[in-house]
Amino acid sequence: MVTPSASGHLxxxxxxxxxxxxxxxxxxxxxxxxxxxxxxxxxxxxxxxVGRHYGINESSVTCxxxxxxxxxxxxxxxxxxEDGKRVATVCNKTxxxxxxxxxLWINYLNYLxxx
Numbered sequence: 001m002v003t004p005s006a007s008g009h010l011x012x013x014x015x016x017x018x019x020x021x022x023x024x025x026x027x028x029x030x031x032x033x034x035x036x037x038x039x040x041x042x043x044x045x046x047x048x049x050v051g052r053h054y055g056i057n058e059s060s061v062t063c064x065x066x067x068x069x070x071x072x073x074x075x076x077x078x079x080x081x082e083d084g085k086r087v088a089t090v091c092n093k094t095x096x097x098x099x100x101x102x103x104l105w106i107n108y109l110n111y112l113x114x115x
Contacts, residue, residue: 027056029065035076037061038069 029037033054040050041061051058065072078096 029054029056031072031076034065034072037065038072041066 037050037054040053041047045053047061047066048058051061078093078100
């Protein structure tokens with residue numbers, strides 16, 4: 001039997017109750033992890049086994065990551081940031097290589113305390 005809340009309304013008991021547990025934290029793999037995941041699937045492991053290994057759902061492997069395999073691999077080949085998590089879609093690969101070289105040069109100058 002459901003009893004009304006202190007205000008007397010039955011429906012307010014259902015609206016004001018807090019959630020039972022904590023919210024899910026969205027899991028986002030780095031580009032390097034996505035490349036390793038794609039390599040595991042190429043070696044013949046099932047999508048479910050690969051998903052369990054990384055703690056993600058099978059549908060995330062098949063729908064999101066496998067569909068974007070070409071973009072993930074090109075981003076991994078061009079990018080200097082191993083911890084990056086988002087796939088960069090660019091129009092001109094020459095500009096990306098120039099920006100990557102510029103970022104490396106700036107990091108080198110920071111290392112030498114010139115900037």
